[in-house]
Structures are given as C-alpha cells and as structure tokens.
Amino acid sequence: MFTPNLWRFRTIPDVVPEIANLRQQMNRIFNNIAQPTQQDFPAVNIWEDRDSAVVTAELPGIDTDKINIEVIGDMLTISGNREIEVLKEGETYLRQERGHGSFKRKIQLSFHIDAKKVEAHYEKGILSVTLPCLKEEMPKKIKIN
C-alpha cells in the first residue's frame, strides 16, 4: 500500500507542488472537452523550441494563392477560402462531406514574432508556418558576479 513514492513526502509542504501539478493536469483535461466550433477551423498543432514556433494546419485541396497568412505582434492569422466542385447542369451530388467556404483563424503565440523571418510551406495539403521569435525578446542569460 505504501509505495516507495509516498516515502518521498515527509512533510505537508513537500506535497503542495505535486498537488498543484495535479490540478494543472486536471484543468488541461477538462479544457479539452469543449467541442471545436466553427471558429476553430482549421485545426492547428503548434510546435515550439527555444527561439521559434511552427504552426501546422491541415488544409487539403486549396490553391496557395487562396490562403492568406498575416503576422502582427504575437498574433498569427490564417484565412482563406476553399471551393468545391461546382456542378454543371445534369450533374448531382450523391454525397457531400468535405467542408467548404471561407475560414479565418487567429492564433496567439507566447512571444512576439519576427515578421521578416517567417516562412510558410504548403505541401500535400498541410500548411506549416515557421515563426521565429523576435530577437529582443529572447531571454538573456544573467551572469552571477
């Protein structure tokens, strides 16, 4: 019953960070229950490292000139329009599941973006935008004298 882990906590103060961590994780789980709404297209994944972020989105079947990417401050805006086949006289849709129409999504990053160095690739229907952090904002290391 008393696993080795419990012996690490000798006093109550030792437990507090673990409880705070647990609460943070529970919040994360419950936040994800919200269903994605119309405002949430396209779904994005965000990857980060020390000095840049990569935002990827699945946007199959769009011409690159129909996708707009804008960057200001710490906000990335992805918008565009996806059209589907327009049928001529005598043609009928038997099934229509693919989404279409215009979309716009604003994503706020945790740092200000260096707009001059942003790169975007669209390959196989996946848009990936690389956003480097503004150099002035990178944390400076402080030496201790």
Next chain:
Amino acid sequence: MSEKDLQKTENIAATEKIRNVKTFVPRVDIYETKDSLFLIADMPGVDEQSVDVELEKNILTIAGRVDPAEAKDKSIVYSEYEIGDYERIFTLSDEIDRDKIYATVKNGVLRLELPKAEKAKPKKITIKAA
C-alpha cells in the same frame, strides 16, 4: 464553414496495420455526371506514392499512408488534430467500367473518376414513325 463535426473520425473498422498509427475516415464528396461517378477524398499528408486504391470484385478501398510528423527538434505545445493514416471502403454497383478508373492526387486530395459502363449510360431511344 458548414456546421459539421470538425474532428477527424477514427476508423475503428479499418484493417489493423502493423505500424502503430491510428486510421481515420477521410471525408468524401461523390457526384455523378452523365458518363461517370466522381469520388473526391480529403487526405492531407498523402501524395501519389502513399495512396492505394484497390478494387476487388465490387469493393473499392481507398487508403493513404501519412508520415507521422518529424520531431523537428521541437516539442509540441498545443495539439488540435491527430496525424494518422486514412482508409475508407465503398461498394460499387455493376455500372462502373473498372478498367477505366482514373485516379489523381493533388495537395492531399484524391480524385477518382469512375466511368460508367456502356450499358448503364442513359440511352436515348429514337422513335420512328411506323
């Protein structure tokens, strides 16, 4: 955008693969013209090499393999969609001429043209005065 479920649906009935990736159901549009059936499937992340279209008897299977995202030396901080393979199975009627099926892939969209066999096309019958 139309108010449809925006999450990808997992394809639980898909044939199990040895690779450890999830399989999703690609959304399709199917429309019919006078001469053929068109099937358009959204499969972001696939190109011509990684898509498989198979027709066995009357069962049409479309499948796409997607590379799981490379590490890129970065860690993922926020994720709204999952990455995985695609598979969907359809049953065709006899009215498709299976030798003339034509498939293209562009920007992650698979487009299949399934021409109707001669006998299924609507034929106009001329009426002569007797």
